[in-house]
Amino acid sequence: xxxxxxxxxxxxMTGKVYYTEIEVKHGLNHKISVQSHLPIDxxxxxxxRIGRSSYWSGTITGAFENNQDGECEHDYKFGDVNxxxxxxxxxxxxxxxxxxxSDELILPVAILGDIGVDIENAISDPKANVSFEWEQCGERxxxxxxxxxxxxxxxxxxxxxFCPNCGKAVNSNG
Amino acid sequence: xxxxxxxxxxxxxxxSKYLTAEPFAHEMGIDLExxxxxxxxxxGRTNGYYDPDTTHELKEPLYIGKxxxxxxxxxxxxxxxxxxxxxxxxxxxxEANSPFIVQAEDYTDWEKKWFRIIKKYNYLNDVDxxxxxxxxxxxxxxxxxxxxxxxxxxxxxxxxxxxxxSFSYNSETREFSMSCTDIMSCFTESRxxxxxxxxxxxxxxxxxxxxKAYDNSVIGNINDDIRVSAERSSGFLMEGEKNHQxxxxxxxxxxxxxxxxxxxxxxxxxxxxSKYSQxxxxxxxxxxxxxxxxxxxxVAGLVQKIAGEYTNLAPVSEINVRLQNDWKSLPFDxxxxxxxxxxxxxxxxxxxxxxxxxxxxxxxxxxxxQWSLAWHEPWDKTVFRSRECAGFVLEEHWxxxxxxIKNYVAVFGRDQTYYGYYYITSYKGMCEKCGRIFDYxxxxxxxxxxHCPVCGKDQPLRRLFVTDESFCVQQIGTHKEVIxxxxxTTEQECFDAAKAICLExxxxxxxxxxxxxxxxxxxxxxxxxxxxxxxxYTSKLTGETDIYTLVKWSNDFTAGTVTMxxxxxxTCRDEYASFSDAANKDSCVILPLPSFTYxxxxxxxxxxxxxxxxxxxxxxxxxxxxxxxxxxxxxxxxYDFWFDSIAMRFLGETCEVYSEETETQCQTKVLRYQFNxxxxxxxxxxxxxxxxxxxxxxxxxxxxVNCFKDRLITHDGLYIxxxxxxxxxxx
Numbered sequence: 001x002x003x004x005x006x007x008x009x010x011x012x013m014t015g016k017v018y019y020t021e022i023e024v025k026h027g028l029n030h031k032i033s034v035q036s037h038l039p040i041d042x043x044x045x046x047x048x049r050i051g052r053s054s055y056w057s058g059t060i061t062g063a064f065e066n067n068q069d070g071e072c073e074h075d076y077k078f079g080d081v082n083x084x085x086x087x088x089x090x091x092x093x094x095x096x097x098x099x100x101x102s103d104e105l106i107l108p109v110a111i112l113g114d115i116g117v118d119i120e121n122a123i124s125d126p127k128a129n130v131s132f133e134w135e136q137c138g139e140r141x142x143x144x145x146x147x148x149x150x151x152x153x154x155x156x157x158x159x160x161x162f163c164p165n166c167g168k169a170v171n172s173n174g
Numbered sequence: 175x176x177x178x179x180x181x182x183x184x185x186x187x188x189x190s191k192y193l194t195a196e197p198f199a200h201e202m203g204i205d206l207e208x209x210x211x212x213x214x215x216x217x218g219r220t221n222g223y224y225d226p227d228t229t230h231e232l233k234e235p236l237y238i239g240k241x242x243x244x245x246x247x248x249x250x251x252x253x254x255x256x257x258x259x260x261x262x263x264x265x266x267x268x269e270a271n272s273p274f275i276v277q278a279e280d281y282t283d284w285e286k287k288w289f290r291i292i293k294k295y296n297y298l299n300d301v302d303x304x305x306x307x308x309x310x311x312x313x314x315x316x317x318x319x320x321x322x323x324x325x326x327x328x329x330x331x332x333x334x335x336x337x338x339x340s341f342s343y344n345s346e347t348r349e350f351s352m353s354c355t356d357i358m359s360c361f362t363e364s365r366x367x368x369x370x371x372x373x374x375x376x377x378x379x380x381x382x383x384x385x386k387a388y389d390n391s392v393i394g395n396i397n398d399d400i401r402v403s404a405e406r407s408s409g410f411l412m413e414g415e416k417n418h419q420x421x422x423x424x425x426x427x428x429x430x431x432x433x434x435x436x437x438x439x440x441x442x443x444x445x446x447x448s449k450y451s452q453x454x455x456x457x458x459x460x461x462x463x464x465x466x467x468x469x470x471x472x473v474a475g476l477v478q479k480i481a482g483e484y485t486n487l488a489p490v491s492e493i494n495v496r497l498q499n500d501w502k503s504l505p506f507d508x509x510x511x512x513x514x515x516x517x518x519x520x521x522x523x524x525x526x527x528x529x530x531x532x533x534x535x536x537x538x539x540x541x542x543x544q545w546s547l548a549w550h551e552p553w554d555k556t557v558f559r560s561r562e563c564a565g566f567v568l569e570e571h572w573x574x575x576x577x578x579i580k581n582y583v584a585v586f587g588r589d590q591t592y593y594g595y596y597y598i599t600s601y602k603g604m605c606e607k608c609g610r611i612f613d614y615x616x617x618x619x620x621x622x623x624x625h626c627p628v629c630g631k632d633q634p635l636r637r638l639f640v641t642d643e644s645f646c647v648q649q650i651g652t653h654k655e656v657i658x659x660x661x662x663t664t665e666q667e668c669f670d671a672a673k674a675i676c677l678e679x680x681x682x683x684x685x686x687x688x689x690x691x692x693x694x695x696x697x698x699x700x701x702x703x704x705x706x707x708x709x710x711y712t713s714k715l716t717g718e719t720d721i722y723t724l725v726k727w728s729n730d731f732t733a734g735t736v737t738m739x740x741x742x743x744x745t746c747r748d749e750y751a752s753f754s755d756a757a758n759k760d761s762c763v764i765l766p767l768p769s770f771t772y773x774x775x776x777x778x779x780x781x782x783x784x785x786x787x788x789x790x791x792x793x794x795x796x797x798x799x800x801x802x803x804x805x806x807x808x809x810x811x812x813y814d815f816w817f818d819s820i821a822m823r824f825l826g827e828t829c830e831v832y833s834e835e836t837e838t839q840c841q842t843k844v845l846r847y848q849f850n851x852x853x854x855x856x857x858x859x860x861x862x863x864x865x866x867x868x869x870x871x872x873x874x875x876x877x878x879v880n881c882f883k884d885r886l887i888t889h890d891g892l893y894i895x896x897x898x899x900x901x902x903x904x905x
Contacts, residue, residue: 035734037691039566040714046566046691048734049203049298053244137270 008062009100010091017154017165018087022063022076023129026101029057055136056107061118063127078126088115088130096137108138186864188794192829193712193719195564198693203296206245206731207328208266210274211235211288213489235288235489243268246349248731250291250331254706255725257517259533260332260356262291263340264731268348278343278350284336289354291331293731295694329698330536331729335359357534360488361516409512412480412523413470414504473523474500477542480519491538496553498527498544506661528674528746535701545706545723547746549867550763556864558697558709560719568735569689570714579683582654583676585669587662594668596676601820603635604870606767609751611638616820624816636767636870637819639798639860655679677746686713686722686740692729703727708743710864718824719794721864749867765789765861765869772857778849778881783832785842786861786869793861794829797845798822798871801853815874818856822874825857849879 007021033050064087066080077083091097091111099109112133119128148154149163149170163170186192213235248264268275277283334354342351359365468476474495481493508522517532520542524530530544546554582597603614605626614637615623626633657675662668688711697704704724712719722740729736751764768786775781784795800822806813825847832844849855855877861869893901 033732035732037566037568037734039568039691040570041567042565044200046200047202048692049201049296050732050734051205051245052203 005100005103008060011098011154012090012093012095014090014093014095015162015165015167016090017068018064018090019067020062020064021074022065022127024060024062027059028101031055031057056140057133057135059131059133061129061131063129065127079124081124084117084123084128084130088117091115091132097134098141099134104142106141107136108141109134110137186792188792188829188863190830192794193561193564196561198565199295199297199300201299202693203298204692204731204734205294205296206248206264207292207294208241208264209290209292210238210241211290212238213286213288235290239273241266241268241274241289241350242272243348243350245731247351249729250731251726251728252332252703252705253726253728254531254533254723257362257521257532258355258358259705260334261354262331262334263351263353264291265349265351268350270348272348274350275348278348279345281339281341284341284352285338287336289334289336291334293329293331293729295327295329297327325699326694329694332536333357333534333538335365338364357488357490357538358517358532363515409510409514410468412468412476412504412508412510414506414508415470415502470503472501473497473504476504477520477523481516481540481542489538490534490540493540493542495542496544497524497530497542498547505667506663528678529706531706533702533705536703537701539701541702543706546708548749549745550749550865554707556708556710556721557700557704558695558707558711558724559864560710560712562695563688563690563693564712566691566693567688567714568691569687571687572715573685573687575683577683579680580655581676581680583672583679584654584656585662585672585675586656586658587664587668590658592662592665592668594662594665594670594672596669596672598676598680602638604638604751604764605629605633606636606751606870607633609764611749611751614638614820616817636872637858638868638870639796639822674746677744684742685725686711686742688738688740690736690738692731692734692736697724708864709738709740711740716824717826718796719827719862745867751867764867765793765863767869767872768793768795768859768861769872770795770859770875772875772877774849774877774879774881776881778879780845780847780849780877780879782828782845782847782857782859783842784828784845784859785840787840788835789861789863790841790843791831791835792866793843793863794827795843795845796827796860796862796868797825797847797857798859799825799855799857801855802876803854813856813874813876815856819858819871819874822856822858827862849877850882852880852882854878 007019008024008026009017009019011017032054035048035050036045037048038045064084066077066083067075068083069075069077092115096108097111098106100106112135114132116131117123117128118131119125149166149168151168151170152163152166154163154165162168244267246265246267248262248266250260250262252260268278334356337353337355340351340353343349468479471479474497477495477497477500478493481490481495504523505526510519510522520532524532524542524544527544529547530542532540532542535541581599582595584593584595586593599613601614601616602611604611605628607629608626610626610628612627612635614635622631624634625631626635655675657671659668659671662671695704697707697709705727707724708721709724710719711722721743723743724738725741726739727736728739749763766786766789768784768790770782770784772780772782782797784790784797786793800818802813802818804813826845828843828845830844832842833839835841845859856874857877858871858874860871889895893903895901
């Protein structure tokens with residue numbers, strides 16, 4: 001039986017993969033645009049759904065520490081300043097991220113304007129939690145349409161040509 | 175699903191369900207579809223007169239795609255008082271793969287685009303609200319208004335042209351914003367729509383052809399075209415019934431000036447013009463100071479001809495004209511300068527008579543129209559019923575402005591020997607014998623004033639409670655205006671002008687603003703969306719059903735609301751009662767006088783039974799009341815209701831059928847009203863229908879209510895005095 005996913009994983013077309021399971025906190029919202037009106041002489045309000053918007057958004061807080069130098073993604077090297085800086089700048093590179101929150105919830109997302117880093121003493125603290133907001137910007141990647149690397153099984157963005165994990169070609173049409 | 179009530183007849187059936195709110199979708203979705211078109215102007219390339227049988231669109235707009243994305247803000251306005259009837263502003267986050275992203279920042283490209291915007295109604299929970307029908311080879315959606323051709327799933331909001339410089343695009347958020355106006359802007363200065371533009375374009379093209387041509391016979395033909403074009407670009411004179419012998423030399427000779435002043439035209443033009451001048455010198459030199467006359471003809475044909483000649487400025491699908499006296503020629507000459515826009519030309523014609531409009535509808539048709547001047551116009555019926563929106567009215571607000579009200583207007587004509595005047599008072603009375611409407615004097619100086627001046631003192635005037643008459647001399651004082659007008663040369667013209675000004679300035683100051691949740695309305699199936707037409711509406715504040723003109727419609731898409739600006743409907747011409755009889759039922763212009771009986775039970779509940787003959791089934795009845803505190807005349811034993819009838823207030827209305835029509839008795843309707851205090855009241859009523867002038871009011875009757883006992887009316891510390899005089903000792 002495959003290991004159940006836990007934590008947060010982010011990838012994009014640059015091929016980089018960031019994953020953490022440390023001190024992860026989520027705020028998850030689903031949004032549509034609805035106006036509620038109460039007509040004169042009416043007991044109940046009536047509702048008008050405006051447009052077609054229907055998407056997920058949320059906040060994530062977690063300690064994205066360097067787990068890319070060890071043997072597996074659960075081996076962390078804490079206090080890596082370069083890793084933190086590169087991670088934050090990567091988040092804001094403008095590319096759509098594929099965010100895995102569980103095996104059942106994989107979303108293409110846009111990272112919104114502010115990324116916060118919780119530092120107690122110095123940026124080289126062993127642990128520094130990173131907080132940011134995101135919004136869904138494409139259809140949810142469910143198990144039917146989920147694209148995995150045929151070589152290593154990594155979930156990849158449907159439009160990508162190469163697996164960000166192993167570098168193999170993943171999209172024959174590309 | 176409500177019972178399907180057929181609409182469209184002048185004589186609506188007003189039954190007990192007439193005012194019952196129709197069902198509507200409580201939870202639904204709305205969305206916008208924004209189609210993008212390329213426009214190719216045909217400036218000067220095509221000429222010729224408009225012939226409705228042979229002339230078709232010069233260039234149909236070319237559909238190039240849709241703006242796909244999430245609309246973050248959108249506002250639409252249809253305003254009958256504005257030259258630009260349709261306007262909109264919108265912001266949309268374009269989809270990442272939208273083909274328009276490439277050019278989103280190229281604002282010169284957007285200038286050439288037109289937009290056709292359609293609102294979609296998605297009935298998420300009410301799929302059975304608009305069932306499908308299939309009759310013979312026709313199929314579609316049937317809605318509860320009995321509209322066969324209407325598709326309640328969409329409404330075309332109109333065609334829109336972007337305003338210059340109104341674009342913005344944020345490449346980070348992919349949000350594109352713009353504001354737009356309607357096609358009429360092509361016929362104004364804002365898009366080079368003055369008359370000379372059209373002919374100068376034509377001239378320029380012909381000059382170009384002349385420069386290329388080597389065959390003298392061809393050059394000769396082209397030169398004739400140039401001469402005609404040059405004359406037309408200087409303006410023209412539309413001949414009317416009078417004045418057309420007076421040659422006015424003050425035209426703006428726009429083309430001649432531009433062509434002879436160095437540096438004002440391009441070298442290509444000036445070279446071609448020189449060549450043209452040399453070839454025509456010594457022969458019949460063109461006289462640019464004699465602009466052509468458009469010979470006297472019917473106004474409808476004249477408008478078709480002028481508008482048709484300029485349709486190359488914009489792709490107009492059709493031209494519809496229906497104006498007052500449009501089979502006659504203009505009453506007087508109208509001269510037009512070359513730098514006048516086509517809109518200004520048409521306005522000079524439409525402003526001759528009241529309630530005439532120029533607008534583009536959602537089918538890109540240019541309409542030059544007059545809407546109903548009076549009740550009972552078979553070609554302009556009330557287009558909307560109150561019950562249709564009764565369930566989703568969100569807000570209602572009355573606006574009253576007392577500024578610049580004039581209810582007395584005197585007009586002097588061209589040489590001031592002709593004059594006419596007109597004044598308005600809201601107090602009107604009608605003679606039930608001859609059907610004429612007269613002023614209903616508030617303070618009659620003698621008894622003769624209370625009777626019909628034509629029929630004599632056996633025929634008393636009956637008060638007309640027509641609630642559209644918002645202002646009057648007695649209420650706000652006398653406001654006068656004196657106008658000198660060169661174009662008026664008879665007393666009748668002066669009178670007509672005074673009346674039109676007076677009606678326009680006296681009563682158009684009271685408006686009702688109604689905000690609705692955004693739901694499909696039957697008027698959306700119309701190409702003009704019902705703007706400028708009469709609609710029926712029941713005020714939530716007063717409870718009174720009345721006829722209004724839909725002056726303005728606006729929609730905040732993201733708020734999901736629609737706001738209608740309504741003006742109480744008023745007539746622009748005199749109406750006379752033509753009372754019907756069984757042999758000629760269609761002759762009714764004003765509803766006949768109703769009669770009523772009443773009884774008050776021991777609890778103060780009044781039951782009022784009303785009818786006005788066979789018209790009862792077509793009428794709603796309004797009831798008016800006033801509490802009086804005096805006794806009848808000692809000698810005659812009668813009450814004098816004259817003064818009180820002016821002060822009566824609206825009590826309520828009914829469409830509830832009390833008994834059905836039989837062979838011997840007409841249908842009757844009933845109003846029930848619960849009095850809540852003792853007193854003496856006078857009551858009367860009025861018959862009302864959405865398409866026919868309301869009736870006058872029958873002689874009021876006195877209702878005495880004396881059923882509320884033992885109610886505290888005074889308290890002096892020691893005793894409580896009840897209404898019937900009993901004194902109770904306070905404990």
